Amino acid sequence: MLRYYANMTDEKTAAAGVAGLLRIQEVAAQIGATPRSVRYWEELGLLRPAARSDGDYRLYDQTDVDRLRFIKGLRDDAGFSLAEIAQLLEDEAARERSHEAYHATTDPSARLRILRDRAARYEHQIRMLRGKIERLTAMVDAAETRLARQNELAAGLAAEMDATAGGPTNNEEHPE
């Protein structure tokens, strides 16, 4: 028997079928992390596995893997701290509260508010990432400027070499 976590049963079971659940080593390998890291992220409230086996093994479904992959990207590629990631992703406790609130009502306007909050969060994530991309782009531009300067100097030197080989030595300036 599997114990799925409360209020996550619906689409999680749907997404994973009745099986398709992975153990921690498997998901860790898939996202390029260690089981220890995945457990640590859970400890910080970044995610919660879809289910536990009878023997309390963590069992992850595809949405878990997606979230883990996103977390990994936010750390390795965007360089966010786990605390920042928790803010960005909304920690698991808040997610479950939100999910529960969504299902606790059938009032479309209440549900709409919840969805809009979630959308706002995604928009915030996107803004943060875009900001990082912009700054990285500026850094690339700076590096390209430096590269261009090197290439100009190199071209000057090459010209000097040609001149020396083909005619009288003309001593130009050669900064660095």
Place this chain on the structure above:
Amino acid sequence: MLRYYANMTDEKTAAAGVAGLLRIQEVAAQIGATPRSVRYWEELGLLRPAARSDGDYRLYDQTDVDRLRFIKGLRDDAGFSLAEIAQLLEDEAARERSHEAYHATTDPSARLRILRDRAARYEHQIRMLRGKIERLTAMVDAAETRLARQNELAAGLAAEMDATAGGPTNNEEHPE
């Protein structure tokens, strides 16, 4: 009297004029770091101030500030470790060796080789940064997909609300 560091005198004095040198607190403020961090980066061999005062105060010129700003960006925006940054930037010891080698010869082909090495390094920096930008862009795309899904759901709910208000209740599906 100022003691400029050997083999850095030429363009550093030129860039800074005879003065224009800043103390550590000033440069730290300019790049948004603490003096402690700047000293730590120096300790790891990431840079060396242009000069020291008679009383051994670190004195930085504009090229130092640029380099420090780049280091800060590589840490905060690109999320590189200081060790990785040392690789990327070529640590100060290697820089000085390269600089010295450049000036130790007047042979254009030898100089050309040095410049090409430096250019290759810049190109490597650019490739690394571009890789990061690509992965971040993929993450933005993923976030936008999630956002779009939310917005679709929200649109569905809004339609449901209109229908409920304007006519008979039509019960559609409403996943989350």
Place this chain on the structure above:
DNA sequence: CCGTACTTTCACGTAAACGGTAATGTTGCG
């Protein structure tokens, strides 16, 4: 049912990147 590979929690260890403080020296304005 047995062994092996995997998993659990708990706990201690550690590398990186500084923060903070102490003891001391330097700058530079009035």
Place this chain on the structure above:
DNA sequence: CGCAACATTACCGTTTACGTGAAAGTACGG
């Protein structure tokens, strides 16, 4: 020259993000 503001080295402390066992339990093919 006197003093406030800043600097230096040295060193210990802290936080983050795990690594690395230990001790015990679980999953499962044969």
